[in-house]
Amino acid sequence: MIKLKRIPKDTTLAPSDKITLDGMKNVIAIIVGIIFFVPLINLLGFILGATIISAALMIILNVKIWRSLVYSVILVVIIFLIFGMVFKVPLPEGIVMAMFQG
Amino acid sequence: MDTILSILSPDVIFPVLFAMTFGIFVGGLPGLTATMAVALIIPISYYMSPLAGLGMVLGVSFTSIFSGDIPATFLRIPGTPASGAATLDGFELAKKGKGSLALTLDLFCSAIGGLIGILLLILIAPPLANFALQFTNFEYFWLGLFGLSMSAVLSKGNMIKGLTSAVLGLAISTIGIDITTGYPRFTFGNIELMDGIGFIPAMIGLFGISEVLKRVQQGAAKLQLPPITEKVKISPLEALKIIWKEKITLIKSAFVGTFIGALPGAGADIAAWVAYGVEKKTSKNSDDFGTGNIKGVIAPTSANNAALGGTWIPALVFGVPGDTITAIVLGAMLMYGLKPGPLIFKESRELVNGVFGIAVLANILMIPIGYLGIKAFAQVLKLKTSVVLTGVVLFSMIGSYAIRNSYFDIYVMLAFGFIGYIMERLAVPLAPMILGIILGPMVEDNLRVGLIKTGGSMNQFFTRPISLVLFLLILLVFLGGPTVGLLKKVFKSKKS
Numbered sequence: 001m002i003k004l005k006r007i008p009k010d011t012t013l014a015p016s017d018k019i020t021l022d023g024m025k026n027v028i029a030i031i032v033g034i035i036f037f038v039p040l041i042n043l044l045g046f047i048l049g050a051t052i053i054s055a056a057l058m059i060i061l062n063v064k065i066w067r068s069l070v071y072s073v074i075l076v077v078i079i080f081l082i083f084g085m086v087f088k089v090p091l092p093e094g095i096v097m098a099m100f101q102g
Numbered sequence: 103m104d105t106i107l108s109i110l111s112p113d114v115i116f117p118v119l120f121a122m123t124f125g126i127f128v129g130g131l132p133g134l135t136a137t138m139a140v141a142l143i144i145p146i147s148y149y150m151s152p153l154a155g156l157g158m159v160l161g162v163s164f165t166s167i168f169s170g171d172i173p174a175t176f177l178r179i180p181g182t183p184a185s186g187a188a189t190l191d192g193f194e195l196a197k198k199g200k201g202s203l204a205l206t207l208d209l210f211c212s213a214i215g216g217l218i219g220i221l222l223l224i225l226i227a228p229p230l231a232n233f234a235l236q237f238t239n240f241e242y243f244w245l246g247l248f249g250l251s252m253s254a255v256l257s258k259g260n261m262i263k264g265l266t267s268a269v270l271g272l273a274i275s276t277i278g279i280d281i282t283t284g285y286p287r288f289t290f291g292n293i294e295l296m297d298g299i300g301f302i303p304a305m306i307g308l309f310g311i312s313e314v315l316k317r318v319q320q321g322a323a324k325l326q327l328p329p330i331t332e333k334v335k336i337s338p339l340e341a342l343k344i345i346w347k348e349k350i351t352l353i354k355s356a357f358v359g360t361f362i363g364a365l366p367g368a369g370a371d372i373a374a375w376v377a378y379g380v381e382k383k384t385s386k387n388s389d390d391f392g393t394g395n396i397k398g399v400i401a402p403t404s405a406n407n408a409a410l411g412g413t414w415i416p417a418l419v420f421g422v423p424g425d426t427i428t429a430i431v432l433g434a435m436l437m438y439g440l441k442p443g444p445l446i447f448k449e450s451r452e453l454v455n456g457v458f459g460i461a462v463l464a465n466i467l468m469i470p471i472g473y474l475g476i477k478a479f480a481q482v483l484k485l486k487t488s489v490v491l492t493g494v495v496l497f498s499m500i501g502s503y504a505i506r507n508s509y510f511d512i513y514v515m516l517a518f519g520f521i522g523y524i525m526e527r528l529a530v531p532l533a534p535m536i537l538g539i540i541l542g543p544m545v546e547d548n549l550r551v552g553l554i555k556t557g558g559s560m561n562q563f564f565t566r567p568i569s570l571v572l573f574l575l576i577l578l579v580f581l582g583g584p585t586v587g588l589l590k591k592v593f594k595s596k597k598s
Contacts, residue, residue, distance in 0.1 A: 022321035027523075030315060030495060034516045037499055038509045050500075054492055061318065061325065061488035071489045079500050087149040089504045 029060045045094025046084070050076045105455045109463060114154045117147070118460060121158035122165045122467060126475035129166025129181050130482055131490060132173050132327065133317040136166035136182040136370070137309045137426045142494070144302055144434050145501030152438045153453055157460035159434065160410075163427050164464050167370050167406050168212040168472055172479050175204050176330040184370035184406040187378040191391065191398030198394060201332045202476070206341035207396070208403045209472040211352055214345070215404030216465040218356035219363065219411025223418075224458050226364075227447070230419045234444035239552040240563050242420075244572035246545035249422035250537055251579045253367020257531035261580075264534050267525065271538015272545070274299055282550055294510040301433040301539065303502035303511040304518045308532055309426070310498040311519025314491050316526055325487040330480050336473065344396060351381060351397050352404045359405030363412025367533055369425025370406035370413075377405030411461065418442055418454070421544060429536040437505075 019027075033053050041049035051072045058068035083089040108114065121143055128139035143162045147155035170181030174188035175196050188208065195204040237245070250272075254264035277288045278298030289295040318325070345352060355377040362373035381401035382391045391398045413424025414431075421442040423429035435442055440450060447454055502515040522532055556562050563569055 019319045020321040023319035026318035026321070027315050030311070030318065031516065031520065034311070034495065034499060034512065034519075038512055050496060054496055057492045057495060058488055061492065063486055063488050067486075071486075072492075075489075075493050075496055079496060082146065083500055083504050087146075087504065089500075090507055 026061060029057060033057050041094065042092050043095050045097045046091035047076055047080055048094065048097075049092075050079070105452065105459050108153065108452075108456055109157075109459045113151065114157055114456075114460070117150055117154045118157040118161045118464065119467070119471075121147070122161040122464060122471050125162035125165030126169040126471060127482065128162075129169035130172045130475060130479055131485075131487075132177070132179040132181050133313060133487070134181075134490070134494065135309065135313060136163055136170065136184060137430070138313055138494070139163070139166040140427050140430050141302075141305045141309045142497055142501060144305070144430060145504045147434065148302075148437060148505060152435075152440060153456045153460070155434065155438065156431070156453075156457050157464070159427075159431055160457065160461050161464045161467075163410055164212075164216050164407060164461075164468055165471060165475070167410060168209065168403070168468060169475050171208040171212070171403055172205060172476060173327075173483075175201050175208070176332065176479070177328060179327070182371075184374050184409075185402075186371060187374045187402035188399070190378070191393070191395050194392065194394035195396075195399065196332060199332060200394075201330075202335050203337065203341060203344075204399050205334075205476050206336050206338060207344060207399050209469060209476065210338075210341055210345055211400050211404040212407040212472070213465045213468045214352060215356040215359060216407035216410060216468070217462065218353065218404075219360045219408035220458065220461040220465065221411075222357075222360045222408075223411040223414050223461070227415055227419055230415065231444040231447040234419055237420075237444070237568065238566075239548040239555065240566055240569045241572060243545055243548040243552055243563065244569055244576065245420050245422055246541040246548065248572055248576050248579070249366035249416070249420075249541055250534065250545070251576050252365055253534040253537045255579050255583070256365065256368045256372060257533050263528075263530045267530050267532065268534035268538045271535035271540075272542045273538075274304075274535075275539045275542025276546070281547070294508070299539070300502070300506060300508070300511045300514055302430075302437070302505050303515040304539065305430050305433065305536070306498045306502050307515040307518030307520075308522040308536065310494055311515060312522030312526060312532075314494050314498075315519060315523040317487075317491060325491075327483050327487060329483055334477060334480065336476065345400070348397060348400050351400050355381060355401040355404040356408035359408030360412035362405070363409030363424050364415045366416050366422050366424055367537055369427065369533075370409040373409035373412070374402035374406040377401045407465075414461075418446060419444060423537060423540060426533050426536050429533075429540050432540055 033056065037053050040053060054072035054075055055068040058071060059065055084091045124143060125139050128134045129136055139162045140159055143158055147158040166182060167184050170185035171188040171192060173179045173181045174185040175192035178189045178193040180186045180189055192204045195201060250268045254268045255261055257264045277295055279286050279296050286296060358377045358380055359373040362368050362376050378398065378401050381397050382388045385397060413428045416422045416424050417428040417432055421432060423432050432442055440446065498515060499512050502511045503509060505511065525532060564573060
């Protein structure tokens with residue numbers, strides 16, 4: 001018990017990093033992105049909806065537009081393969097897509 | 103023999119190998135912690151058999167704790183909190199161009215330390231479980247409270263903040279239908295809340311999303327990590343020679359680490375700092391520490407991996423998690439319908455043996471996987487942090503959803519991500535809250551059943567010998583530190 005008192009002060013927990021205006025925008029963007037994720041994938045289907053959210057977040061976080069799209073498609077396809085195909089988690093196909101399929 | 107076969111079957115070994123690689127990657131990237139790695143792997147391991155699932159968690163935790171040392175050594179940014187101490191001497195060695203040597207030492211010491219921790223777990227847990235068979239509701243009530251108190255006192259920050267966090271966790275654990283009376287608590291008429299807060303989404307939020315938010319708040323300009331300049335050259339023989347010379351440091355640190363890990367609420371990060379402190383105190387040339395001392399590299403890295411074995415001792419034997427990682431493990435075990443506690447050693451002995459076997463195997467496999475990890479690290483750093491963080495967000499959302507196929511759980515995850523983010527900004531530790539959430543039902547149910555047994559009398563909680571000891575231990579946790587401080591002051595004033 002006494003030994004524990006000699007732990008050097010941990011600085012990783014201190015909220016020392018200042019929030020910049022740009023950072024504030026990022027925090028809000030991620031929260032808003034998560035809020036809109038569910039309605040969007042229900043509307044457009046998992047693959048399209050998730051790709052849009054993912055690309056939008058990356059663009060806000062300073063990734064070039066075309067790169068964001070490429071990375072997002074790769075990410076979403078990987079997730080779709082793991083959860084949708086291998087684990088058979090029901091992922092929404094989307095209202096719009098269902099309309100097209102009649 | 104059956105155990106060995108079941109571990110080596112492809113449905114177990116491949117998921118474990120995948121998880122270990124994932125752990126290297128997540129642990130090595132600053133801002134993604136070991137606990138996050140475990141929280142993110144749970145939705146995948148959920149679809150595996152219990153043995154493979156628990157094996158994945160073990161694999162991920164060992165490799166991510168090790169690989170946190172890589173950026174700590176090269177960039178002086180700990181990859182996970184448990185590598186905080188590696189930023190001292192490890193980084194100094196890297197400045198002298200010996201970063202690769204420091205990392206090779208880290209790798210071997212992590213594996214050996216991890217093995218020592220696991221061997222202690224294998225030796226200590228079963229007899230302890232036999233002893234724990236005598237425990238009844240009264241003891242489990244105190245044990246739950248003991249775990250909570252320890253985590254509140256030991257966690258970073260001050261005791262009041264730790265207690266606040268623990269009590270918040272307890273409050274969250276009461277949400278949902280009360281099993282004893284059938285009365286809905288804090289559900290606000292919401293059907294989704296009837297089953298209570300989903301533990302896994304809450305964990306993913308607290309350790310996934312909150313870390314992402316913490317990381318992006320500094321603005322996009324600060325997101326990209328600097329490249330490493332040193333050419334990575336690994337010489338295992340040189341490292342092994344040094345380790346042989348410093349074997350006492352390694353073994354001592356591994357024991358310290360396992361002990362700290364076994365204390366509820368204190369995990370690999372505290373273990374690393376304590377081992378570093380102990381080594382510095384007992385070393386003849388303690389002034390060297392912080393300037394690139396080999397012992398300063400070996401001590402924390404052995405201790406933090408050894409702590410992982412230690413944290414499983416209270417988790418398996420009593421159902422009281424030793425740290426945040428085992429808290430998530432306990433949540434996952436309940437998901438599998440496994441009830442941690444002394445009976446698990448009788449009822450699911452094969453599973454327990456399998457888990458032990460995987461833990462040993464994972465520490466051996468860590469050497470080649472970690473070797474590749476060190477080699478590939480320069481490439482991993484070239485990944486855009488923004489892309490990785492977006493990946494974590496996507497994975498957190500889909501992982502939270504996949505556990506119960508519930509969209510509501512995505513919002514639960516978001517809420518907890520935000521709570522975790524605010525708490526970290528206020529410097530309130532998260533660990534006691536997790537322990538509160540997982541220990542809440544244990545404390546509450548055992549108190550109630552105990553009181554029903556005794557017809558409402560509290561006597562038995564204090565008169566049974568083990569109960570009394572546990573109660574006194576809790577008092578010691580809260581009063582021990584201040585009392586020692588007070589005595590020291592009194593003695594000092596007498597002397598002067």
